[in-house]
Amino acid sequence: MGNALKEDCNSNNPQEAKEDLVAFIRCSGDAAGKKRFAGLKSCDEAKELGFIDGECQYGCLGLGTCIEKCDRDAMKLVDGKVIIDKEKCDGCGDCLDACVQKIISLVPRGATVFIPCSNEDEEEDKVRAICGFGCIGCGECEDTCPENAVKVIDNCAVIDYSLCVGCVACSVVCTKKIIIDEIHDLTEVKDHVAFVKCSGGSKAHAKFEELGIKSCKEASDKRYEFPELCQVGCVGCGDCVEVCRFDAIKVVDGTAVIDPDKCVGCFDCVHECPNNLIIEVPYVGAKQVACSNTFDATFKKSVCDFGCAGCGDCVNNCPNGAITLEGSLAIINPDLCENCGICSYVCTRGVIREQSVPEYNYLQKAALEL
Numbered sequence: 305m306g307n308a309l310k311e312d313c314n315s316n317n318p319q320e321a322k323e324d325l326v327a328f329i330r331c332s333g334d335a336a337g338k339k340r341f342a343g344l345k346s347c348d349e350a351k352e353l354g355f356i357d358g359e360c361q362y363g364c365l366g367l368g369t370c371i372e373k374c375d376r377d378a379m380k381l382v383d384g385k386v387i388i389d390k391e392k393c394d395g396c397g398d399c400l401d402a403c404v405q406k407i408i409s410l411v412p413r414g415a416t417v418f419i420p421c422s423n424e425d426e427e428e429d430k431v432r433a434i435c436g437f438g439c440i441g442c443g444e445c446e447d448t449c450p451e452n453a454v455k456v457i458d459n460c461a462v463i464d465y466s467l468c469v470g471c472v473a474c475s476v477v478c479t480k481k482i483i484i485d486e487i488h489d490l491t492e493v494k495d496h497v498a499f500v501k502c503s504g505g506s507k508a509h510a511k512f513e514e515l516g517i518k519s520c521k522e523a524s525d526k527r528y529e530f531p532e533l534c535q536v537g538c539v540g541c542g543d544c545v546e547v548c549r550f551d552a553i554k555v556v557d558g559t560a561v562i563d564p565d566k567c568v569g570c571f572d573c574v575h576e577c578p579n580n581l582i583i584e585v586p587y588v589g590a591k592q593v594a595c596s597n598t599f600d601a602t603f604k605k606s607v608c609d610f611g612c613a614g615c616g617d618c619v620n621n622c623p624n625g626a627i628t629l630e631g632s633l634a635i636i637n638p639d640l641c642e643n644c645g646i647c648s649y650v651c652t653r654g655v656i657r658e659q660s661v662p663e664y665n666y667l668q669k670a671a672l673e674l
Contacts, residue, residue, distance in 0.1 A: 325395030325410040327378070327388050329364060332420035332482070335435035336363030336405075338384045351404045360434050362405065362422045370399040370408060412465050416486040417475060419445075424458040432575050436549045437482050445474035445483065481570035490568040491550070497567040498552075498574060499585040500560045502538040503594035503655060504610035509540030509558025519543060521578045534607045536597050538581055544573035590638040591647055594657045598631035612655045618647035 337359045341350040347369040355361045366384035378392035379399065390413065400408045407422040421439040425431050431438040441459035448454075453467035454474050461483075463474075475485035476493050485493070511530060512523040520543040527533050540558035552566035553573060562573070564587065574582045581596055595612040597604050604611045614632025626640035627647060634656070636647070648656040 324413055326390045326393040326413050327395065327397075327399050327408055328411045328418060328420075329386055329388065330407045330409060330420055330422040331362075331364040331405075331437075332484075333360065333363055333435040333437040334366070334384060335360040335438075336365055338364070338366035341365055341367060342384070347404045358434060360423060360438065362407070362424055363435070364407060365405060369404065370402045373398040373402040415465055415468070416470050417463065417468065417472075418484040418486075419454075419461050419463055419474075419482070420484055421460055421482060423460055426459050429575070432480075432572060436480075436547055436570075436572050438480070439482060440480060442479045444477045444479055448473045448477045479570075480572070481568045491566055494567075494569040494587055496569050496584045497564045497587045498562050498569070498571060498582050499564075499592050499594075500538060500562055501581045501583060501592075501594060501596040502559055503657070504534065504559065504608040505538030505540040506558035507607070508533045508537060509555070512539055512541065517541065524578045532607060534597060534604075534611070535599075536579060536581075537595075537608065537611075538579070543578070544576050544582060547572045547576045586638045588638075588643075590641040590643050590658075591636050591645075592638075592657050593634050593636055593655055595633060595655050598633045601632040604632060610653060610655055613653055615652070617650045617652070618656060621646050621650050 337350065337355055341353070344350050344353070344367060347365040347367045350365045350367055364386060366381070366386070368381040368386060370386060371379040371381060376392050376394055378389045380387050380389070395410055397410060400410070405422070411418065419439065421437060423431055423435070423438045426441070428440040431440050439460045441456050441461065443456050445454045445461050446456050450471065450473060451467045451469055453464045453469070454461055455464065472485060472488050472493060475483040475488065475490065481490055508523070508527060511533060517523045517526065518541055520539050520541040523539040523541050527535060527539065538559045540555050540560065542555045542560070544560050545553045545555060549570070549572070550566050550568055552563050554561055569584070571584060574584065585592055593612055595610070597608070597611050601614045605613060612633050614629055614634065616629060618634050619627045619629055623644065623646065624640045624642055626637045628635050643658070648658060
């Protein structure tokens with residue numbers, strides 16, 4: 305029943321409006337064993353071989369069996385990814401029958417919004433671990449769509465193009481930011497971005513680089529053997545960098561740093577960080593404390609030159625009462641912060657940072673008010 309509904313939502317009858325439809329592949333990832341299957345001759349052979357733990361059993365296999373069926377030269381295989389030329393595609397549907405994964409559908413030629421995923425897994429953590437492009441079936445897009453054009457079927461969102469009007473509502477609210485919007489820039493259509501609560505990971509990173517440790521999880525599990533290191537801060541191994549699809553994270557001086565202009569708010573990095581150092585913050589330029597260490601201030605100073613010392617100067621000088629102390633750590637309430645700059649001026653450690661971002665973009669508000 306679920307597959308039938310998906311086909312209804314993702315395509316129209318090619319016999320009724322053949323020239324108005326083009327093929328679309330409901331997968332953007334590389335998690336379905338593409339590298340392991342690279343030496344095989346067909347998708348059918350890969351399907352028979354089966355999937356292993358950590359691979360998506362619903363995605364594109366990347367061997368191009370569908371391409372062989374296309375007599376319009378509308379499909380090409382580029383780096384294991386099937387690319388469809390909309391200008392050449394005539395919507396005949398031959399590739400749909402050739403796809404053993406059944407992830408190719410027909411969509412209106414003029415469509416501008418697409419959901420490139422077919423994952424049916426129920427566990428969000430599993431989906432995030434396997435593929436950055438995976439739909440987690442949260443239903444935000446379904447709840448928000450003003451035309452009821454989006455439905456979550458078998459834990460994956462699909463679009464009914466007979467109802468879709470091409471607004472930005474679904475792409476704006478998409479938790480994973482996987483919905484393709486050919487008109488609007490996802491780096492602008494957002495209200496929250498990620499922020500790293502640490503600015504002094506250089507000592508820890510240097511130690512683990514010396515030991516040859518390249519995983520944040522492994523480094524975090526091992527750092528208790530080194531009491532001279534901060535026990536809660538960034539270790540700078542870059543696990544978050546690897547999962548970011550938008551090149552929004554870099555490790556600078558042993559510490560992960562997020563570019564708010566590039567971040568789209570998918571928060572894969574939040575789920576990836578083993579130390580819970582990456583948080584969601586408003587995309588409005590409010591001040592943030594780049595530290596998460598609540599330990600004794602004297603100890604904190606001994607292990608980090610950049611950590612919050614808990615002196616309270618920012619708390620005492622904030623005109624809006626937006627800052628409080630939790631142990632020796634200053635906490636800023638973004639809902640109360642007016643970004644006046646007094647706290648960063650009085651901070652002797654330079655640990656209070658401003659999210660330098662453009663003016664708030666109201667496009668998503670307009671979409672959500674439809």
